[in-house]
Structure formats: C-alpha cells, structure tokens
Amino acid sequence: MTGSEEPPKSFRLAYVPGVTPAKWVKVWNERLPDVPLTLVQAAAAEVPGLLRAGEADVGLVRLPVDRTYFSAIPLYTETTVVIVPKDHLVTAVDEVTLADLGDEVLFHPLDDVFDWDGPPGEPAFERPATTPDAVELVAANVGLLVVPQSLARLYHRRDLTYRPVVDAPRSSVALSWPEEATTDLVEDFIGIVRGRTVNSTRGRTPAKAGAGQQGKPPEQGGARQKKPAGTKAGGSKAAGAKAAGAKGTGGKAAGRGGGGRAGSGGGKPAKRGKPRRSS
Incomplete structure (x- = not known):
C-alpha cells in the first residue's frame, strides 16, 4: 500500500x-x-x-x-417469559399471567429492560446488579425473573426453564x-x-414492477395506452369504407363510371355484350 x-x-x-x-x-x-x-x-x-x-x-x-x-x-x-426452577409449580402449565405470579418473589435487576410502572410480585430484599446475577438467584430458588425470551435463552441453565407471561410488557x-x-x-x-437486494436503490424502497410506465410522457407511452379506433371489432371495415368514399363521389358511382376497368383489367366483357344479342 x-x-x-x-x-x-x-x-x-x-x-x-x-x-x-x-x-x-x-x-x-x-x-x-x-x-x-x-x-x-x-x-x-x-x-x-x-x-x-x-x-x-x-x-x-x-x-x-x-x-x-x-x-x-x-x-x-419478543415474547415475555418468566424464568423458574425446573421443579417449580409454574412448569405444570403452558403459560401464566402476572396475577399468577403475585405471591412470588420477582427480581427486578438494575439492567431490567422493562419499564415497569410497578414491578409485579413480591419485591426481593435487594435488587441484583445484572440480569445474569438475577438468573443465578433464580437457580438458588430465591425468586423468579421476568425477561424477554431471548435473554432466557441466552442465560439458559439446565436446572432452569421458562414459561410465557401473556399479559406482561413486551420488549x-x-x-x-x-x-x-x-x-x-x-x-x-x-x-x-430490510432485506433489499444488492441492486436496490440505496435508502429508498425498490420501485414496484411496471410502476415506471405510469410516469411516461404521452409521446413515449401513449401508443401503448391508447388504442386506435380501428382496433375494435369491425373497425377495419368501417375505416375501409370511409377510405373508399373519400376517393370520389362514392363506391357505387365509381363503379358506374368505369372505375372497374382500371382495377381488374377492364371488368367482364361478356356482361356488356348481352344487350346487343337481344336486339
């Protein structure tokens, strides 16, 4: 370098x-x-x-x-859970409420992530300094601890388990x-x-497919957005009739004036000779 x-x-x-x-x-x-x-x-x-x-x-x-x-x-x-010893009565149910824990000693460590208006349960004699310290006290059968589920997994011990607390605050x-x-x-x-792909515009939500066509000016997108009148059923026939009418005094008049001779090599001569044979 x-x-x-x-x-x-x-x-x-x-x-x-x-x-x-x-x-x-x-x-x-x-x-x-x-x-x-x-x-x-x-x-x-x-x-x-x-x-x-x-x-x-x-x-x-x-x-x-x-x-x-x-x-x-x-x-x-996250789901909120209560950490308890494996032989605690709470383990007999799938989930609990805060009222179910009302008679239990619940630890409220100094680093508690919940902003309790009033911590549930019976207060401990002393607040543990950290959540890991509180987990150690739960293992000693001194009390219980309410935490986000990820912390219960992070500080898991073989002698402890946890159950969801359905009405507790969530983190x-x-x-x-x-x-x-x-x-x-x-x-x-x-x-x-946010799961954006590597080609997504940085700092902005990727545009939806096809969204760009809505903002095209008429000269770029108008041909696709507006169909010509002749594209409907029967429209091509109507357009052909109008075009034929614009070539003179009308389609029938053009036929009587001998226009057929130019279009098909002079028409059918046999039809013209019939009146002469009858006379």
Whole structure:
C-alpha cells in the first residue's frame, strides 16, 4: 500500500444482549468485503451512549429510544417469559399471567429492560446488579425473573426453564442510529436489515414492477395506452369504407363510371355484350 492510499473504512455495529446479528453480518461481508464490520456488544442502557459518542455507527437496541435524536426502524417484538426452577409449580402449565405470579418473589435487576410502572410480585430484599446475577438467584430458588425470551435463552441453565407471561410488557428490538449521522454505509446496513437486494436503490424502497410506465410522457407511452379506433371489432371495415368514399363521389358511382376497368383489367366483357344479342 502506498502512502497516498487510504485504509478501508470500518463499520461498527453495537447490539444488546439477546440480539443475534449474525445473519446481517454475513450479508454485509458478502456485499462489502472491503469494509470491515466490527461488533460491539453492550448493555441495553449503554448502546445509546455509544451511538451519541460516535463509538458505533448503528445499534440493535431495545425500544424506546430518544426519537428527537435517533432514527429507529422497529424489527420485531419478543415474547415475555418468566424464568423458574425446573421443579417449580409454574412448569405444570403452558403459560401464566402476572396475577399468577403475585405471591412470588420477582427480581427486578438494575439492567431490567422493562419499564415497569410497578414491578409485579413480591419485591426481593435487594435488587441484583445484572440480569445474569438475577438468573443465578433464580437457580438458588430465591425468586423468579421476568425477561424477554431471548435473554432466557441466552442465560439458559439446565436446572432452569421458562414459561410465557401473556399479559406482561413486551420488549421490541429496533435498528437505531443518530439521525444526523445517516451515512452511505448506514444506508447500506439499513438495506440489508430490510432485506433489499444488492441492486436496490440505496435508502429508498425498490420501485414496484411496471410502476415506471405510469410516469411516461404521452409521446413515449401513449401508443401503448391508447388504442386506435380501428382496433375494435369491425373497425377495419368501417375505416375501409370511409377510405373508399373519400376517393370520389362514392363506391357505387365509381363503379358506374368505369372505375372497374382500371382495377381488374377492364371488368367482364361478356356482361356488356348481352344487350346487343337481344336486339
């Protein structure tokens, strides 16, 4: 590499625990092999700060975000579950409600992704610092923990299981970035997340097939949009009659005036000789 050449740009993707960006990273590496993509995993509360500080270009975050500063494209909403020991009574049913957990000790860790108005269940003696810490306490049969399903899978243990909580808040995952920092590479990643093909126009939804014909000026598309009057059934005969009438005083008059001699070599002589034989 010479001194005048610049090293390839890099692209940094921050993501929260529970999110798996592997499928999008794979597509990025196929389409932009010269632009390295760096993954930055951080706690849900930390990712907005990384984006503001310019330490990441985009982030896979948990909503809500500050929409006065960030753009966000919602991707999916997760099922909420309660993590319990495998021998807990909750495992006897397929799903539960918050009311079913009313008498249980429920942990509310400091990094809880839910914005509870009032945490359900009996409060724990102390709030765990992190979700993994709370999972350890559940394994010790101290209480239960309500989390998005992806976190229950991420921190899975053989002695624990989970059940859906049908009326609990849900966590939505979104692609987010500072609105004022919408670069070409950001647009490229948006296209990948949205499933656009490599030939799609960057930053815009691909046009529907055939949509371009609607905007053609009359001289380009008019011949296809408007059919000539003679294309209808019988139209060609009518047009031929009009054309014949325009050649003189009319089709019948033209025949009487001897026009047939020019059209068919003088007509049929036998018809003209019959009156002379009768006299």
